[in-house]
Amino acid sequence: MKNYLFLFLCLLTQNLFSQENVDKKALKKEYFTTAEIDVKPEFPGGGEKMYSFIAKNYKIPESKEKIIGKIYIVFIVETDGSILDVKITKDIGHGTGEEAIRVIKMFPKWKPGEKNGEKVRVQYQIPISIN
Structure with a gap:
């Protein structure tokens, strides 16, 4: 017993x-939003370089219709600057979202976000315009 x-x-x-x-x-x-932190994550070289990277690597999917609109993508910038958990929050269809995910996953490591002097995981959202 x-x-x-x-x-x-x-x-x-x-x-x-x-x-x-x-x-x-x-x-x-689990992560912070950009509004909750002191230092926002940054693509190497800044926003212009990020959009140049996207423009260089993004291939507009073939479609019988003309594709125009914005895709919104959200992802996590880790404390080491790597990109994880890439998701589409708004898509215009025709495979545009899948292509955006492919390109975002190719990003080099970012400068991570900080809160109170400490590196933190940050959820980041960007739009991609298709013309």
Whole structure:
């Protein structure tokens, strides 16, 4: 009986400690938005270089219709400057969103965002205009 009580107490204690770890992780944000940070992430060379990179690498998908509009893309800039979790928030169809994702995933490492002097993960959104 003592062995079962000891085992029960061990399992209960382990559960309490693992719950404490989960609560600490919940308090730490997964990522910040650009409005919440002190220093925004930056493409190497700035915004003009970023859009030059996109223009050079983006291939407008073939379509019977003329493709015109804006695509909105959101992604995470990691603390090491790498790009993760690329998603389309607004697409104009015809494969334009998939092509935008392909190009964004080709980005070189960015200068990461900062909050209180510490590098943080930042969610970043950009529009891409197709004319």
